[in-house]
Amino acid sequence: MRKVWLLMVGSFTLGLDAYVMAGLLPVVADDLATTVSLAGQMVTVFTLAYAVSAPLVAGLLSGVRPRVLIVAALAVFTLGNGLTALAPGLTVLLVARAVAGIGAGVYSALSTAAAAALAGE
Known part of the structure; x- marks a missing residue:
């Protein structure tokens, strides 16, 4: 049961990250001296990286132990x-959000499978 709770905390953190960033758009835009629309691209980049990485990376690395991949x-x-927190400009911010999206996508795919496997125990 403890393992399931750990997976849930990770999933909660990923979900929180995705929604908090949308609320911070005006602050981020102001800090980077750009428009809210351009700063909003960080949400799009995160979501696209998430959607592409989840099936792709999980499928390519199916031979690696799930625990290692989750970590x-x-x-x-x-x-x-x-990197997002330290981003000096919009380009670095967008790359950082893509990196975070890849991690989130892979984690979500693997943690769901791991939780399902643990439910049978």
């Missing part, structure tokens, strides 16, 4: 968020 996905997500 790696969280590390990539954390790295992306760290």
Whole structure:
């Protein structure tokens, strides 16, 4: 049961990240001296990276232990968020959000499968 809770905390964190960023758009736009529309692209980039990476990476790395991939996905997500916080401009911000989206997409795909496997135990 503890493993399921850990997976749930990770999923909650990923979901929170996705929604918090939308609320921060005016602040981010002001900080980067750009428009809210351009800053809003960070939500689009995150979502696209998430959608593409989930099936692609999970399928390509099916031979790797899920536990290793889940931890790696969280590390990539954390790295992306760290880069997001430190981004000096819009381009770096968008790349950072893509990195975070890749980590989130891979984590979501793998954690769902892991939780389903644990439910049978």
